[in-house]
Amino acid sequence: MDADTYPRADVVEALKPYLCVHINAEKEGKDVASKYGVNSFPRLMILDPMGNKLMEIKGKPQDEGFGERLPYDIHNAMAVAAKAGDFKVSAASMVYLRRWFEGTEARKAAEDWYKQLEANADFKAAYDEAQKKLEDGLAKAKEEAVGQREALEKARIVAEEKERKDLMATAAEHSKKSRRKEAIECWQKVNDRWPDSEEAKTARGKLKFFGVKVEEPKQDPAPK
Known part of the structure; x- marks a missing residue:
């Protein structure tokens, strides 16, 4: 929440059950x-x-x-519709209020x-x-959210794979032209960011060849 607009303790407390995004x-x-x-x-x-x-x-919230x-x-909306016998509208609002908004008069x-x-x-x-x-809407929203998360994860993996390969290609080009410092920097970036990748293994070999001290990534202990 906007700290300049909603700074009061009662506002902070009231918003705790919600996922808040500014x-x-x-x-x-x-x-x-x-x-x-x-x-x-x-x-x-x-x-x-x-x-x-x-x-x-x-605008800003009222004082209390x-x-x-x-x-x-x-x-x-629920109360007006219920009194008027409009069950479709009253039920729609009632479903929301009975599922969420715990502890409120509503x-x-x-x-x-x-x-x-x-x-x-x-x-x-x-x-x-x-x-x-x-319930159907919530299930669909969850399915879409999972799908979007998986798509983002796949896109991240592809982007990182490309970045690793680009760094390795750049390092090779620097090494070929005797730009030792620049090549080492590229290999170190790969090793630091993706130590378990195949590219990092190659990068560590190159770094050792050029006399740079590197440590192998720590391996998780084998399950007993």
Whole structure:
């Protein structure tokens, strides 16, 4: 969180259950600001794991009641819809409040509303549908996150492999042209950053040949 905007102890405490990310909407966060219609600052938003905006607070937080303010919009939508008999809207909000926002008055209200309405078949059908939609969304979001993480890891491995090979090729070129110092620097970079790689083994051999003292990487003890 922005230390200049949200420095209060009660704000820090209220935000502990959340994964908080501070984004500069005028720099690296331009796409995020555009997606969620952010045109004034500061802006605090709570998103679900699927990226749907659940609520937002524009400007600095009020002097008190910050923790209760976070789920206010969801609670308000639930209560208004429940009173009007709009079970689809009330159930959708209730599912969120009963899953998260533990310890808030909004969560307590959601539990009370659920107890009052769970015997109603129309409400229960709407609630079960909303809950399934949320669970399916969470499963999909998790699958996508795992896929993205794996893709990033593969890209990192490919990039590092290229960097190692480029350094080794550069070292060979320096060595060929008798630029001993530059060649040694390249081999040392490879050995320092990727000591267990095949390129590092070759680099250590080259360094030893040029009289540079190097240590072999420590091996983990064999399991007993």
